[in-house]
Amino acid sequence: MNWLTNFVRPKIQSLVRPREVPDNLWDKCPQCGHMIFHRDLAKTLWVCAHCDHHMRMSVKARLDMLFDGAAYQRIELPKGLVDPLKFRDSKRYTDRLKDSQAKTNEQDAVVVAHGRVGGVPVVVAAFNFAFMGGSMGIAVGDGIVAAAELAVLQDAALIVVPASGGARMQEGILSLMQMARTTVAVAKVREKGLPFIVLLTDPTTGGVSASFAMLGDIHIAEPGAVIGFAGARVIETTIREKLPPGFQRAEYLLENGMVDMVVHRHKLAETLGRTLGLLRHRGAAGQLLPIAVDLPDSFEAEPGV
């Protein structure tokens, strides 16, 4: 403390109107290190303009980007059991939940909304990685079940967008049970003949990848997303060697036959709309096309073939 900071500066500051300066105007690309202005990031959908790295994005931005005209209706999720084990490590689980709720302004790690994508009615369940690493506990299970039920009710397609480290340890065995629970939920969508598409984003691992996230009719992954079962560190300590470059990245999964396509974020909405249109026999504008029921004579199978 000296007279300068103590006296002169406050005086100078009071001369100009005090302005609120948000401290998060600039973001750093985790890959190339470039500083990017927040408005530019929103414009590029959180894809780095310098290195094309796909950064994690908020659930709101994700939903705005996916739905036609950024128009959708969020649904309220049921209030289920909270902290079933009264779990406590260095901190109470209920406190961790409160922190995450305050930070994200959401109740838990999944958001469910319905609207149209490429003109096709869809229900989207999107994970919020900022909420305890997108981990799956009962509330997330509730979200997936609700999304699946809504899709069946509305005769809509289901799109799930995981961004999750896996099961939520703080709910113990009940989080493991959500793997079976969500598997039943998405099976019901498929049994109704409705498309179930998984849009794998960074990261999709553990109990989430080993349940509904790998059971889609179609798997679309974002470039560079980490997708796998075991965490890279666990594997490294098990096999005691360095992992190959690109291991568990979206492109590696494509190579290994685990995803259908790796799609740039700027082309995602279009790709989803087109794919859904094809699956649901609709034209590009989402109009239902008549399906030929009576085949013309020329389509009859040749005898003896």
Add this chain to the structure above:
Amino acid sequence: MNFLDFEKPIAELEGKIEELRHLSDSDEINIAEEINRLQVKVDRLLRASYGKLTPWQKTQVARHPDRPHASDYIERLVSDFTPLAGDRCFAEDKAILGGLGRFRGQSVMVIGHEKGRDTESRVRHNFGMARPEGYRKARRLMEMADHFSIPVITFVDTAGAYPGVDAEARGQAEAIARSIETCLDIRVPLLSVIIGEGGSGGAIALAAGNTILMLEHSIYSVISPEGCASILWRSGDAAKDAAEALHLTAQDLQRLAVIDDIVPEPLGGAHRNPELAITSVAEHMDRALKSLALVEGGVLRARRRDKFLEMGKIGLP
């Protein structure tokens, strides 16, 4: 006999008994008395420590090397056992055993994780940690059982799915997900018995059953206590605390309605008397299978699915 840390006083007494037995050739009568006295003490100690095992102690018992494994249950309980191998895609994974056989006269499909008994067999079975091929084989066998209307029995005993580069490359996550899906889809009874360690996704891949039995001192958890401790406590030493917090014991899981019934173990754990442990599991299996046999396939499937859809409605008081 392998002794666990908390069994040290028991081990000492049993050592003494053993010494006295060697002495008793020199026909002194009070030696026999002394042995009896010590044996009573051992039983009392066993009853005392096994009556109130902590979750961490149960974790150790569940992993005890002398504990009966899936192959022991199959050998003792399944006649005409006919092992079936391979996932028809890539390989045969010996971490998961499977095959047809008869349990009390009835045709069954048996699938189970096998940890192995000695170094050689442990390596062969990869310590019970399956790769995608193992889960794909399990799926194939469950579908076959469904096709021929044969009940499925699974024995769960794994630290978890194998975390390796090859396993990831061949789709470990997808293989587990499909195995869970098949468990929930078949129209035949699916009875799961957690005989030792129920480790995370690798366990539930075989355990999404109609009836889930658990041995008294077995564990079933979303993550190992060590793994949980290193993530949440940032220290592997906190495994004891993590085991408490995770509520991974059969008793707690029954309270949470995750499992249906607990099979009592012989005094001092299944490893002290494998014969008795296996017999008591068989009684429980028989009862469970008999009640499932009365239910029509579609209803079995619907009830199994509804049960798992309800998971997470009941917490601990």
